Amino acid sequence: MDSGATTAAPDLVVIGLGYVGLPMAHQAAQAGLTVTGLEVDADVVAELNSGNSHIDDLTDADIQEMTAAGFTATTDPDVLATTRTVVICVPTPLSAENGPDLSAVRAAAASAAPRLRPGTLVILESTTYPGTTEEVVRPLLEESGLVAGTDFHLAFSPERIDPGNPAFGVANTPKVVGGMTERCGELATEFYSSFVDTVVQARGTREAEMAKLLENTYRHVNIALVNEMAVFCQELGVDLWDAISCAATKPFGFQAFYPGPGVGGHCIPIDPNYLSYKVKTLGYPFRFVELAQEINARMPNYVAQRAQELLNEAGLALSRATVLLLGVTYKADIADQRESPARPVAAKLAGKGATLTYHDPHVAEWTVNGTPVPRTTDLEGAMAEADLTILLTEHEVYAPKLLTENARLLLDTRGTLRRSGPDTADQHTTSPIVRDGVQLL
Numbered sequence: 001m002d003s004g005a006t007t008a009a010p011d012l013v014v015i016g017l018g019y020v021g022l023p024m025a026h027q028a029a030q031a032g033l034t035v036t037g038l039e040v041d042a043d044v045v046a047e048l049n050s051g052n053s054h055i056d057d058l059t060d061a062d063i064q065e066m067t068a069a070g071f072t073a074t075t076d077p078d079v080l081a082t083t084r085t086v087v088i089c090v091p092t093p094l095s096a097e098n099g100p101d102l103s104a105v106r107a108a109a110a111s112a113a114p115r116l117r118p119g120t121l122v123i124l125e126s127t128t129y130p131g132t133t134e135e136v137v138r139p140l141l142e143e144s145g146l147v148a149g150t151d152f153h154l155a156f157s158p159e160r161i162d163p164g165n166p167a168f169g170v171a172n173t174p175k176v177v178g179g180m181t182e183r184c185g186e187l188a189t190e191f192y193s194s195f196v197d198t199v200v201q202a203r204g205t206r207e208a209e210m211a212k213l214l215e216n217t218y219r220h221v222n223i224a225l226v227n228e229m230a231v232f233c234q235e236l237g238v239d240l241w242d243a244i245s246c247a248a249t250k251p252f253g254f255q256a257f258y259p260g261p262g263v264g265g266h267c268i269p270i271d272p273n274y275l276s277y278k279v280k281t282l283g284y285p286f287r288f289v290e291l292a293q294e295i296n297a298r299m300p301n302y303v304a305q306r307a308q309e310l311l312n313e314a315g316l317a318l319s320r321a322t323v324l325l326l327g328v329t330y331k332a333d334i335a336d337q338r339e340s341p342a343r344p345v346a347a348k349l350a351g352k353g354a355t356l357t358y359h360d361p362h363v364a365e366w367t368v369n370g371t372p373v374p375r376t377t378d379l380e381g382a383m384a385e386a387d388l389t390i391l392l393t394e395h396e397v398y399a400p401k402l403l404t405e406n407a408r409l410l411l412d413t414r415g416t417l418r419r420s421g422p423d424t425a426d427q428h429t430t431s432p433i434v435r436d437g438v439q440l441l
Helices: 021-030 042-049 060-068 077-082 103-115 132-144 182-192 205-236 240-247 267-280 287-297 299-313 342-351 379-385 400-406
Strands: 012-015 035-038 072-074 085-088 121-124 153-156 175-179 199-201 322-326 355-359 388-391 410-412 438-440
Touching: 012 021, 012 077, 012 103, 021 035, 021 060, 035 077, 042 072, 077 103, 085 103, 103 121, 103 132, 121 132, 121 182, 132 153, 132 205, 153 182, 153 205, 175 182, 175 205, 182 199, 205 240, 205 267, 205 287, 205 299, 267 287, 287 299, 299 342, 299 388, 299 410, 322 342, 322 379, 342 355, 355 379, 379 400, 400 410
Parallel strands: 012 035, 012 085, 035 072, 085 121, 121 153, 175 199, 322 355, 322 388, 388 410, 410 438
Antiparallel strands: 153 175
16 A cells, blocks of 8 residues: 555654654654654655665664554545644755745645644644744644634644764653643643653743754854864864863863864754744844854865865875765764765865765765766775875764875864764873874864
């Protein structure tokens, strides 16, 4: 059955089966809830109903386990008429005007409205600006003739999925919920408590919406700070990674952030713009976010500049050089390429005439501006042949010893050769890199 439609009334319908919706559906199914996933992509539905996963955090075995527990995926929105709880986990990308594109959220709410029953709990998890739940979703749902907070219940709960994180998943990451009314919040808290260890109830939907944007704006601004420091520390002859590691030994008042070739994923490069968009409607700019966006967005240019400088110092021209890019995903050891800085870095290098190849154990094919980039599977051989190797993503396979022994000229944009992991407070005594041809960002 292509649609995956089911006759059993599910406890939960999850709208959107991507990096947010599918892990949540999996955890709920593990807790004993009967779950149905509603997805517009028929290919995704077919794959899931065949027991195949399309995201990094769940294996095929996980999907098969869900299916055995009663999970099914479907393209049929009529399943919404049979459930008591609906959670919306659809994408919210940026529009062409750099504001939030809520078309998928609106479509999900409009699909639910004619099928809404009295007493149904509807929760929005898609990241957006404060006010969306009550100003956008509520009116669409109330086209059903039912009134939010009286006839049905409405809440917002920000997703906190961190793809590839082995320590924190849906169950052990505290869940924030905010209801349109106190009763809505209580019911949303009760629902999530059935499969999440800790649930934190916000004052309302706007506070819960703001909490998500605050989390990611905090990271966005601090990453921009160290990215800007990386630029002038290189000019000053300062090893910024060592300085950060030293600062991180302070047991209070400091949290380590690290520079890189740019920011990727959905949260950091996208989410803070929702808050900036909302602030602009009040008549003034959110200067911190806009400055952070500017700084982080120019890092791929800086990487290309550093690459050109290193090749010039070696007596080579970038326009006649072969450049090997290591890692094209936005973070280590996953296949997710959303907003990866590797693509603009590659575009800048190609625009200057460089011949590009790439290596990534998680990405079999990769294009930049519509042009395929050749992939190598012979990592050691490719490093030995390339005029310059640029480490863009710190996949585990890129061990420091492997890099330093095989690359003719190496630009490390992640500080992998200065630190062995994210917790470096006790690593400030790491020996400096002394090998010729190895440079930090």
